[in-house]
Amino acid sequence: MDNNFKKTPIPIPKAPWDWVKSHEPIITETHEPLINAEFFPEKILSSPEYYIQQLPGSILPIMMRKSVYLKIVEATKLLPDGYKFVLLDSWRSNETQLSLFNSLKEQLRADNPKLSEAELLTRTRTTVAPPSSDPLKPSPHNTGGSVDLTIVNQFGIPLEFGTPFDDCTKKARATYYEEKLEADEKLTDLEILYMENRRLLYHIMTNSGFTHYFDEWWHFDYGNQNWAWVSGHDKAIYGPTKPVFVWNDPIG
């Protein structure tokens, strides 16, 4: 696919992410089912990171709302020849969300013993959305409308984005390198590579109907409150949901 994505900057956000405002859109649930997103290996691979790490409440299949999946299938048409998406996480249980949140908060507390409780919460919420069992304010991944993903090249080698998945430093912000450029800092060749790969992923996904969570280069949304807030839709179409397992429900 010949496009100019790598040369087109990602817009720099004007204000910090606001978890109160992002939960303001009302939800008119469509009851669209969650589906398993792992059956198109020609273009979409999966590496269910939280199941691999055996986090509480994690499940093996990567599940998402059907329209989210179909949009990702459309997005594969914008990938360079031979490249594929790798899905890292999509629908997430509240148990996993809570476990992620508490682990990161405690890790940050141990690394920064002088941080106040309020500062700890702010730092934690930059990387992990607030856990929630309020049906009017669900955590984004619990709706099946969020997806964390990366890209591999034609040899199955992951593109480099400058940080690992779930890095909790400011380097994970999608515009980290764009902001350096804007501040007249010179980028190294490697930093230019990371910036261009972030641009590629960002433009492929946003041109396919997703909005972006700007503090993480890997996180995109469709249909949930994040998406409604960022895109200016008056309502979200996905609230909290869960997959159906007939014989043995691992979520409970």
Ligand SMILES: C[C@@H](N)C(=O)N[C@H](C)C(=O)O
């Ligand atoms: C934890 C990380 N992969 C992620 O998805 N973060 C966002 C903010 C979330 O938890 O919704």
Ligand SMILES: [Zn+2]
């Ligand atoms: Zn995410």
